[in-house]
Amino acid sequence: MHTAHTPASNWQKELQSSARDLRGLIEHLQRLHDVTESDIMSTPWAKRIAAAVKNESQLQSRFRFAVTDSYLLRARLDHDRCAILGQVLPDPTELDDPVFELDDPLAEDSHMPVPGLTHRYPDRVLWYLSHNCAVYCRFCMRKRKVSKAGTAPAGDQIAQALAYIREHSELHEVILSGGDPLSLSDATLDEILGALKGIDHIMSVRIHSRMPVTLPARITEELIEVLRRHSPLTLVTHFNHAQELGEDSLEAIRRLRSAGILLLNQSVLLKGINDTQEDLRELFLSLIKNGVKPYYLHQCDEVRGVSQFRVPIERGIELMKDLRGRIPGIALPLYVVDLPGGGGKVPADSSYLRRADAEGYVYENYEGHAYVLAPTYESSHQWTLPLKGADR
Ligand code: SF4
Known part of the structure; x- marks a missing residue:
């Protein structure tokens, strides 16, 4: 065909x-x-x-x-x-509704001091600017609001969020997310980026967007001019498979790079999509070849309605272990688990893992608190991780 x-x-x-x-x-x-x-x-x-x-x-x-x-x-x-x-x-x-799956497993909405802004880590906020995307990914971690019209902050809520960021000098980074923040107009983005760049304590502004993958035509010369004006900026895009790197996406990447944007990629480990060594190897190598640093490989969150995509953490650890030494270190992302209940991200294979057994995975976050993830069952499931004695 x-x-x-x-x-x-x-x-x-x-x-x-x-x-x-x-x-x-x-x-x-x-x-x-x-x-x-x-x-x-x-x-x-x-x-x-x-x-x-x-x-x-x-x-x-x-x-x-x-x-x-x-x-x-x-x-x-x-x-x-x-x-x-x-x-x-x-x-x-x-x-299906497995008991451990939740609409908002990362407790993003309960860590919102003002509408549309999650303040979970002490030094950074996640700002949901739009709940629209070019493509709706079935594994989306924000299914509870993404794609639902009227749930994104607008007008005075944007002003409220900016006021919060201005007032909190402990904040050093703002992550513009959604949905897809690049679904906003160039003029709105220009205004928001300008306001953020005018806040002295904000050292880093990061845009999370899947547009280079799903609608590369969005990366227009006009948008590039807006981004260039507010440089330095980081754009974290979201390729999950080398099949997504079409010529139009590569052109979007070239344009972003020409504007001096730091380009990173986050992927989600997805069953049936990229859960083989070959898939990940090709993806990470293609990204680095085109100037995009693989940043995170996420364990699929315990979001309602995405269990068909979830890969056992042991499998993810094995895959990453196999890749180390086989591809350049700079092409290897960090495999992370975002802890349920708002514990934050931790490396999946590390001293953060206290215990893995038939009841699930017990991870410790940066504050030393324990968080439990449900086991991911597979017919040939083997518990191969070393058990570390610690109570939940
Ligand atoms: S582009 Fe991102 S926010 Fe939008 S549906 Fe896909 S994963 Fe969710």
Whole structure:
């Protein structure tokens, strides 16, 4: 199957015409890959598409579906581990509710001094500027609000957040997140970045955006000018698989680099997407080759409706161990677990792990408090980590 059509060139146009339901997905795949519906329904994806269609209204009511043409163009329908379809196609298992999964496992909303701002670590805040994204990833850790119109802060809430940041001189870093902060207009971003750069105690402004992956056309010359104006800035993007690094994404990366932006990448370890040594190796090497430093590999959080993606922590540790020495150290990200209840991030394989047994994983955070993660069961599951005696 070859690609026959390219996406609309203007990013707003592309966003407006993206597939918003499963009928749309099938039609866009037909157009972009020059195939018929029956071609699609004879690929390894047929069963999964049919299951998603059957449960579509329930799945959409939990978490919206949307995918851009530039992202879908990289799909490989003939491949049962297609990293593009695997990340965007809804799955009926999202409707399961294991007891340990929560809407907000990291307690981001209960650490909000003002709407839209999480202040969890002493020296930094996470600011949710928009709950819109170009593509809705089925493993999203913020399913509780991402994609839901009207949940993002606006107007006076932006002023309130800025006032909080100004008043708290212990803050040294602001992370602009969401959703995707680059779904805001250039003018709004310009204003927010200008305000942050005017605060003396803020040493670092970081933008977390998946647009270079999911809507590379968003990285326009005009946006680059805005970012350049407020340099130095760090942009942490989110590639999970080398399949996502299309020529348009590489061009977006080149543009960002030309503006002097420090480019980092965070990935999530995802079952069926990137949970092999080959997948991770190719991803990390491709990123470093193109000037993006792999920063974090995240253990998939205990968010409601994402268990189909969760890889046992032991497996993640093994994968990272196997990669060490096989790829340059600079291409290796830190494999981290974000502790439930707001404990913060800790390296997955380290002295932070107190105990791993059939009851779960017990990690200690930077303050010495213990946090428990549920075990991730697999039929061939082996508990191979050394047990360290410590009580919960
Ligand atoms: S781009 Fe990020 S915030 Fe948006 S759906 Fe994907 S993972 Fe969630």
